[in-house]
Amino acid sequence: MEYSFSSGKHELEVAYRKRLTSILKVIRFLLLQGLPFRGHDESSTSSNRGNFLELLKWYSSECPEVAAVVGMNAPGNNQMIALKIQKQLVNACAVETTNAILDDLGDRWFTLLLDEARDCSVKEQMAVVIRYVNKYGEVIERFMAVVHVTTTTAACLKEAIDSLFAKYGLSVARLRGQGYDGASNMSGEFNGLKSLIMKENPYALYVHCFAHQLQLVVVVVAQANQYVCDFMWIVGSIVNTSASSCKRADKLRQLEHDRKVKLLERGEISSGRGLNQETSLARHGDTRWGSHHSTLCRIEQMWPSVIEVIDIILQEMDSRFSETTTDLLINISCLDPRNSFSRFDAQKLVRLAHFYEDDFSWNERMLVEQELETYIDDVRSDERFEGISDLGALAKKMIETMKNRVFPLVYRMIELALLLPVATATVERVFSAMNIVKTDLRNRIGDEWMNDSLVVYIKKDVFNTVDNELILQRFQNMESRRMQLSRIR
Incomplete structure (x- = not known):
């Protein structure tokens, strides 16, 4: 042509x-x-x-x-x-995709989720995810950006966050939560990123990732018993021995295969998806989710008393939650819709409103108890709210039935409760995707x-x-x- x-x-x-x-x-x-x-x-x-x-x-x-x-x-x-x-x-x-996310966010509150990891070219990358509740009452977590940071100090991370917020027109004043994995540069009480942000906005409450906390608690419990320590040492030795030699790995795999075949022939075990299939051995780690959990479940049977395990777990969990966070979570639990709102407690929910004084005016804090009493009678008598099992489903049902307009203060509490992050899994998945996009063969790919x-x-x-x-x-x-x-x- x-x-x-x-x-x-x-x-x-x-x-x-x-x-x-x-x-x-x-x-x-x-x-x-x-x-x-x-x-x-x-x-x-x-x-x-x-x-x-x-x-x-x-x-x-x-x-x-x-x-x-x-x-x-x-x-x-x-x-x-x-x-x-x-x-x-x-x-x-990328820009139009991000704009679509920002349009959906609007001027709503949101939570900040962060984590850091090195890419294949040995660059420290910080993944940024925001969590918010959309106009349908759905909890949304959206990846915003991955930022190369030269150092992982709290000041450097804060500077990167400020630059990113300025780029996207986001405001720290709209933050209502922070979720990190608990590293000192992130969650440090005095100089961590959490503290730097809370100096600007005291309502950006921090919650340590529940999955990491539970994992660390399990590690402590496992280390408190010699049987568990010995077992983990043996497992680690098996991994090191088999992983260092292809021949040893093949031999171990063949022995296990022959044993499983015999058990299948005798009908002692069954096969299927996820049942008695080959898997890989991995070294356990203090922050690798699940590396101690299954071991603890089995070794627990060796312990003289299950009460001992429970006591240690409770002590460790208490030590890892601040008093403020504990009170906040206790108050939030009163919104739980399960069993016909059996945990509802108006007095504790009134205290929840005082955690967010900027979001509830003095008059609203005076009226919230009366609205709560009316709300609980209404939803308990409404069959549309039967069988709701979590706070996210409750928020969506409030929007569907337009009760968010009838009980605006209660819905505001529900929305604030949903903003608090319980895990950083979305951020972890960013790094999994990064390993797909930036591989050893593509290690020269630029940051932008x-x-x-x-x-x-x-x-x-x-x-x-x-x-x-x-x-x-x-x-x-x-x-x-x-x-x-x-x-x-």
Whole structure:
């Protein structure tokens, strides 16, 4: 297809839009799959020019309309396949995905979830997730960004958070919770990130990740008994011995396979998904979830008294929760809808309102007890609230039945309770995704490129709702282009 002045401005623009749209579709596919774009050799004589060029080539071969505007049929100075163009389109995808999240958040309160990990190029990366309750009463946790931090001091992390908040138009004043894994630079009582944020906003209450706390408690309980210590030492020795030699690992695997076959033949065990299947051995760690839990459950039978175990667990749990956090959690538990709201206690819930004085005016704190009494009589007599088993379901049911408007103060309490994070699993999953996007073979990927790729890859459900036109218009406005792209009305 030859381009000339006689082709007309409209025809050129139509071809340009088709070309950009086709390239964007290819980029969408690669981003959603977490695949690399570039190839080792992208020259025209290469047998494999990389995922982006090869997929675009395949797409044009299957679709004549695409073939007419890309490759050899595109102007030599406007093929739109340069690495810079790819990065700009990816950035436009990430920005519009983030904007969709921010639009959903609106001016609501939110909670901050953070964690740090090193990537494969030995860079310290901080993953940032926000938690909020949307207009339907649903608890939403959204990945916002991964930020490279030069040091992991609380001051450096706080500076990175301030910069990120400024970029996205978020305010520390809207924070109503913080959730970290308990590292001293995060949760330190005096100089930790938690404390630095609470100096600006005392209502950004911190909750230590429950999963990590439980794991650390189990570790302490396990170490308190010699039987458990000996067992863990034996397991560790088996792992070290088998993992250091392929032959030993194969021998151990074969012995276990033969034993399981005999048991299956005798009908002593059953097979199926998750039943008596091969698994890998891993070294236990103090903060690796579940590494001690199953062991403790079995070794517990060796202990002279189960009461001893329970006492140690209770002592450890008490020592890991501050008095403020304990009181807060006790008060929140009174909102529990299970067993016809059996834990309801109006006096404790009134105290809950005093935890958030900025969110309940003096008059509202005076009226909240009366509203609570009316609320509990109403929901206990409403069959639509029967069988609700958790606070999240209660919030959604309040929205569905419009009782959030009838009991606005109670719903505000429910919303604040839901904002408190109980685990940092969402942040942990960010690092799992990071290991897919940034591998040993892609260890030179830049921080911005990785972040943009992760935003789209992790938030596929949001990205899939973003219209191509929004992305194209953002891309077009990034800089002056050879071709103009008029808006579709």
